Amino acid sequence: MMNYAPDPPDTASAPAVQADDLTVVRGSRRVLRHLRFTVPPGQITGLLGPSGCGKSTLMRSVVGTQAKVTGTLNVLGRPAGHPTLRSRIGYVTQAPSVYDDLTVRQNLEYFAAILDPGRAAAERRRELVTRAIADVDLTSHAEALAGNLSGGQRNRVSLAVALLGTPELLVLDEPTVGLDPVLRRDLWDLFHELAATRGATLLISSHVMDEAERCHRLLLMREGEILADDTPDALRSRTGSDTVEAAFLHLVDQAVTADRAKESTR
Numbered sequence: 001m002m003n004y005a006p007d008p009p010d011t012a013s014a015p016a017v018q019a020d021d022l023t024v025v026r027g028s029r030r031v032l033r034h035l036r037f038t039v040p041p042g043q044i045t046g047l048l049g050p051s052g053c054g055k056s057t058l059m060r061s062v063v064g065t066q067a068k069v070t071g072t073l074n075v076l077g078r079p080a081g082h083p084t085l086r087s088r089i090g091y092v093t094q095a096p097s098v099y100d101d102l103t104v105r106q107n108l109e110y111f112a113a114i115l116d117p118g119r120a121a122a123e124r125r126r127e128l129v130t131r132a133i134a135d136v137d138l139t140s141h142a143e144a145l146a147g148n149l150s151g152g153q154r155n156r157v158s159l160a161v162a163l164l165g166t167p168e169l170l171v172l173d174e175p176t177v178g179l180d181p182v183l184r185r186d187l188w189d190l191f192h193e194l195a196a197t198r199g200a201t202l203l204i205s206s207h208v209m210d211e212a213e214r215c216h217r218l219l220l221m222r223e224g225e226i227l228a229d230d231t232p233d234a235l236r237s238r239t240g241s242d243t244v245e246a247a248f249l250h251l252v253d254q255a256v257t258a259d260r261a262k263e264s265t266r
């Protein structure tokens with residue numbers, strides 16, 4: 001059972017996400033263990049760590065779709081999963097959720113009609129759909145069937161769907177997987193623009209360490225635990241490393257040594 005803390009004040013400076021003692025069990029395994037971290041508002045926080053360390057589970061917990069979550073997890077001033085959060089959060093999973101037999105524009109129009117129904121909103125929907133398609137650089141493919149797009153393009157349609165409602169918090173699970181370097185750079189430019197001009201908070205997972213350098217803050221994970229919650233600069237300087245990747249490896253080595261020391265005293 002989630003241990004709901006009293007609602008924190010809903011102010012601009014309050015963390016967008018605040019976790020304390022966050023623990024998640026999947027099957028018979030505890031895949032997240034006593035996590036404590038915050039995600040500041042209006043910034044890009046990167047969630048990095050090796051495959052299987054728990055990034056998707058953490059994201060699912062934040063958006064409220066994960067079962068067996070205990071501890072405290074507040075999102076935009078409400079307990080994670082609170083019904084009022086649905087329209088305030090955009091979530092893109094690793095599996096693109098688009099209809100292959102609809103065009104890019106029709107996919108967007110369909111989801112826009114769910115978010116903002118009624119004839120009176122038709123003009124507003126048209127503008128939002130056009131903006132979202134342009135945001136993800138798919139204007140030239142707007143009339144193409146989603147089923148005929150590449151994997152990376154389909155991922156971008158999913159991202160466009162998430163942008164439709166102008167969400168305050170965007171949770172993106174490995175959004176740049178399978179994209180070429182130019183598209184990856186363009187998407188990161190878009191993420192920065194969303195934070196800077198629309199005030200959005202972005203929580204973005206990746207296992208590509210060079211993407212860490214593009215984030216304002218980082219949560220580094222290993223085996224269901226947070227190794228570090230810091231800025232890229234602070235991480236590099238406190239580990240004496242040139243890159244975030246080297247800093248991460250330094251912290252992993254430290255954690256492994258600490259684990260071994262604990263085991264040898266048992």
Ligand SMILES: Nc1ncnc2c1ncn2[C@@H]1O[C@H](COP(=O)(O)OP(=O)(O)OP(=O)(O)O)[C@@H](O)[C@H]1O
Nearest residue numbers: 026027028029031050051052053054055056057058
């Ligand atoms: N139903 C389940 N039962 C038991 N363990 C599970 C279940 N689902 C996931 N896991 C385990 O939970 C751990 C965390 O999985 P998660 O998908 O959150 O990792 P991840 O860091 O997002 O990995 P990736 O980068 O490969 O997507 C993994 O070790 C995985 O094997």
